[in-house]
Amino acid sequence: MEQLSISGVGVSALCLGTMYFGTTVDEERAFAVLDRFVEAGGTFIDTANTYSFWVDGGTGVESEELLGRWLTSRGIRDELVLATKVGALPDPPGAAWPEHAEGLSREVVRAQLTASMRRLGTDHLDVYYAHIEDRRTPLHDTVATFGELVTDGLVRATGLSNHAAWRVAAAREIARARGVPGFTAVQQRHTYLRPRPGAEFGANPHISDEMLDYARTESDVTVLGYSVLLSGAYTRADRPLPEQYDHEDSRRRLEVLAEVAAELGATPNQVVLAWLLGGDPPVLPILGVSSVSQLDECLGALDLVLDDEQRKRLDA
Template structure:
């Protein structure tokens, strides 16, 4: 059995891989989503990440589709010990982080998910139009009222995370336990210089998204030309296929080969080896992609292998 990981200062222990729900109701319909969730749970996965806005960007969708599918799966399968994280601020009907909106959005998410309490509730994007004190108090109220177990922040700067913690401490409400930044082998600098130090100082767990750089770190995009790709993610991945980016892929392939592991599993293992990282988020639109992701939760790289990947990926910000 792989070791479980504690999410920051919470009481949540999870397998160190979070299944991204952004594709449910988008590139994975209900049946495909159920198959992915089944494969994840059967493989020992127990941490699912979604947001109330997934996937409002798809024509014909209105937001909440991912939560609805996850809720139907939870009701149908009744898995034990699954931790569900969701987020507020981007749903078309529940935009922003005013106190009243946070409460209404949480109630809507609870209804879609069909759970008694949200295990981990993120402020999805900072909303500087609302006093941070109002948002922090609203999140604190959700915890004290039992609607949410733990609070967290996503896409916040280090300065604003620090401010949130100061306010929560002063108000005597629940402190955040996790932070969700964009972090991977080809997008390192900002997180390592600013977010990880704050996470270390306050005992926050990092739950990185875009762990596989929109699929680039699976190794299937080895050219900057996305024209032949049908995937909606291909263009996002292709921008990383610079000389520097492809050197990272080659190094991942070399390190992974020593373990009989894929490029994707090795990229996830590298993330897990970084300070404060709890569980990288990775999504799958087909059940056959899931074992590779779970392998990334079980692969432990040696210090020399981590150092090699650190070296080859250092200071290679992707071309904008």
């Protein structure tokens, strides 16, 4: 699998998301998906200290703990790039979210980093994200805290998820001014369909045109997209479009998506992934799959090439 880079950390062109591993995806299925991903050359695995607290019986530790057990059993930690996140866990447990998210204070970030590494069975993280915005903590403090983690050798690269473009730009400017390691990964909701004007996503917004434009001008920023396949809505009749995407523009785009997929002998999901990977800027997809067959379909996108005419039609 093609390798990309985040602050000099080599990562595979597809990232495996593990949001529901250990909750709705049981251990046997999760291990099978993880094994197949590595077999296919995948090296980049994404989790969080919140996955999945909202599932019945979930607390947020399940995904990291399952990954820790898998890593121990396979003995391949050094071959992989592990990413996790901090800042979004409800505090106290069960409190209204996101109003009572744990936030990004130095104390929380440091304590949760230690807890995540313990669950994952590692002495460092490759990528560590601020999961959602925390306007209660001064941005200068957040930048300083994450910079310290890199300087201390606990984290190799840092990122921001679900942050406005201006906050990303401001945080990176603060880091430059202070001469400390800055955020180089941006993880946002993104897909081929565009949300209707004014659509609300709460604390997990769809990527903005401003963010994409900013990434085009910053050569050291890597953009990653989550919810890229809309939980199966592109291909499954039993999965309706999320209401934020259910509007006339989507119907036109879905028609073109189906045309291009037929021309290429591919699935709409594969075309979406190829469209993201070959975009300007390129977007590294985080795959939310729950079976080996779903993963294999996604892997097929790596061999898919959209020509200029097809991309132009999709974009238009």
